[in-house]
Amino acid sequence: RKEVEQDPGPFNVPEGATVAFNCTYSNSASQSFFWYRQDCRKEPKLLMSVYSSGNEDGRFTAQLNRASQYISLLIRDSKLSDSATYLCVPPPGSSYKLIFGSGTRLLVRP
Amino acid sequence: DAGITQSPRHKVTETGTPVTLRCHQTENHRYMYWYRQDPGHGLRLIHYSYGVKDTDKGEVSDGYSVSRSKTEDFLLTLESATSSQTSVYFCAISESLLAGGGNEQFFGPGTRLTVL
Numbered sequence: 001r002k003e004v005e006q007d008p009g010p011f012n013v014p015e016g017a018t019v020a021f022n023c024t025y026s027n028s029a030s031q032s033f034f035w036y037r038q039d040c041r042k043e044p045k046l047l048m049s050v051y052s053s054g055n056e057d058g059r060f061t062a063q064l065n066r067a068s069q070y071i072s073l074l075i076r077d078s079k080l081s082d083s084a085t086y087l088c089v090p091p092p093g094s095s096y097k098l099i100f101g102s103g104t105r106l107l108v109r110p
Numbered sequence: 111d112a113g114i115t116q117s118p119r120h121k122v123t124e125t126g127t128p129v130t131l132r133c134h135q136t137e138n139h140r141y142m143y144w145y146r147q148d149p150g151h152g153l154r155l156i157h158y159s160y161g162v163k164d165t166d167k168g169e170v171s172d173g174y175s176v177s178r179s180k181t182e183d184f185l186l187t188l189e190s191a192t193s194s195q196t197s198v199y200f201c202a203i204s205e206s207l208l209a210g211g212g213n214e215q216f217f218g219p220g221t222r223l224t225v226l
Contacts, residue, residue, distance in 0.1 A: 034214050043217040044153070045217070046214055087153070097168075100152050
């Protein structure tokens, strides 16, 4: 099993829709995790930092399920500007090195 | 935005030539990283640094070397470039390595390298 697995998508949703991405992982020793957003031909940018089991920031909610070893990102009321690739970074293992998922592509259509 | 710059932003070179990419930060962060990003593989760690002159290998370090002589600069060198090293290279920085605060990474704008 890969250390981090993400559905590459694309997820094609209409404006205003709610969409959720999951990211499964193995080998975790901590509880902190991150979600990044990456636009085409740009660098990844930090979207959410979570140092507990979950966090909510406006339309975005990130959650950790330690028992099932996955993290999730929920986007409510999708905007056209949310179209991007979302990279998950699950809780790091004992090496403390962050492992990035390959990304889930989201397309929000008018 | 974090103060991270990379140079050059684009480079085309030939197989067998040496190439050096530079990452410069103004945040005074201790930890710096070099990644490559390829379709289907996501971001893969090449090398990282935990202080001046202190570096370690990542998961895809073969064919690459790094140096850090100052806190603000982290150099990635391809001693003899190969076509398999055609990729987008990102530098990243973080305040900490340990989970619990400060270990989130911030990325530079990337260098697009093509090896012919």
